[in-house]
Amino acid sequence: MSDAALEIVARNVRSARVAAGLSLDALAGRADVSKGALVALEGARGNPNFTTLVRLADALGRSVSSLMEDATEQPLIVVDADDVAPLWTGPAGGTARLLLTNPRPAPVEVWRWRLHPGERHDSHAHPAGVTETLTVVRGQMLLVVGGTGRPLRSGSTSVFAADVPHAYEGTGRGPCELIMTVHLPIEHRTG
Numbered sequence: 001m002s003d004a005a006l007e008i009v010a011r012n013v014r015s016a017r018v019a020a021g022l023s024l025d026a027l028a029g030r031a032d033v034s035k036g037a038l039v040a041l042e043g044a045r046g047n048p049n050f051t052t053l054v055r056l057a058d059a060l061g062r063s064v065s066s067l068m069e070d071a072t073e074q075p076l077i078v079v080d081a082d083d084v085a086p087l088w089t090g091p092a093g094g095t096a097r098l099l100l101t102n103p104r105p106a107p108v109e110v111w112r113w114r115l116h117p118g119e120r121h122d123s124h125a126h127p128a129g130v131t132e133t134l135t136v137v138r139g140q141m142l143l144v145v146g147g148t149g150r151p152l153r154s155g156s157t158s159v160f161a162a163d164v165p166h167a168y169e170g171t172g173r174g175p176c177e178l179i180m181t182v183h184l185p186i187e188h189r190t191g
Contacts, residue, residue, distance in 0.1 A: 001047050001085065005068065009053075010044035012067045016060045017042075031059035050088040050096070058127055063109050063184055065101035081112050090119035094170060109182040115141055115170030126162040129185035133159045134168075139176030142169040152178075 001009070017027050024042075028035040033052050040046040041056075048056075057064045064087070079099045086095035094115045102108045115121075134143060135157045143150050146164035151171065160166070162182070170176045 003044070005085075006044045006047070008070055009048065009067050010042050012069075013038075013056055013060075014042045016062055016067070020060060027056070027059060031055040053087065054123070058124075061127070063101045063107045063182070065098050065109055066107070068098070069101070088121060090116060090121070090170075092116035092119050092170075094119040094175070096121070107184040109184070111180040111182065113168065113176075113178045113180055115139075115168060115176045115178075117170050117172060117174070120167055120169040122167045123162075123165065125164050125166075126182075127185075128163045130162045131159060131183045132162045132166075133157065133181045133183070134178050135180075136176060136178045139170070139174055140172035141176040141178065142171050143167075144169070 017024070020027075022030070024035055024038055028038045031038075031052075033055055037046065037048070037052060038056075041048050041052075053064050053067060057067055060067075081097055081099060084097045084099060086097050088094075088096035094113070096111055096113045099110045099112055102110070134152065136152045136154050138154050140151065140153045143152055143158055143160075144167040145160045146166070150158065152158055153172075168178075
């Protein structure tokens with residue numbers, strides 16, 4: 001994460017924590033991150049990982065992108081995936097990129113994932129009301145929701161309540177590419 005991006009995340013986390021009336025200790029406990037990591041992040045030091053950003057966003061009732069975006073709103077947003085740094089990188093080179101969040105009428109995050117065979121990302125349960133939609137555009141994967149696995153291949157779309165632990169795993173012979181949307185309840189509005 002660049003210094004400028006880290007400054008934006010630090011400012012957004014700090015202002016969201018203050019707006020929620022949470023102390024550093026309270027947010028660290030709620031998000032299950034160390035207080036030291038939170039202090040470093042709010043001071044624009046360190047480099048928070050994907051899991052930390054997701055946990056903080058969930059604990060604050062925000063989208064991940066709301067923690068990463070500058071507050072200036074633009075009428076038209078165009079994002080080139082190659083210009084977005086990955087928030088998750090798998091051991092074989094897979095990636096997850098948060099492309100954007102559409103804030104209207106309720107926030108929807110748009111992600112682009114690439115999973116190589118055998119790469120797996122485990123996600124904790126999100127707050128109640130959060131749903132995810134996955135569309136596999138190339139390759140094969142295993143979607144695990146609440147302990148039950150379901151194979152998906154190119155052309156498959158799945159939607160599920162993401163308030164239970166879930167995982168994405170690359171299967172097959174080559175990379176799996178998918179587009180994922182995370183639909184946040186209206187009370188998670190970032191504005």
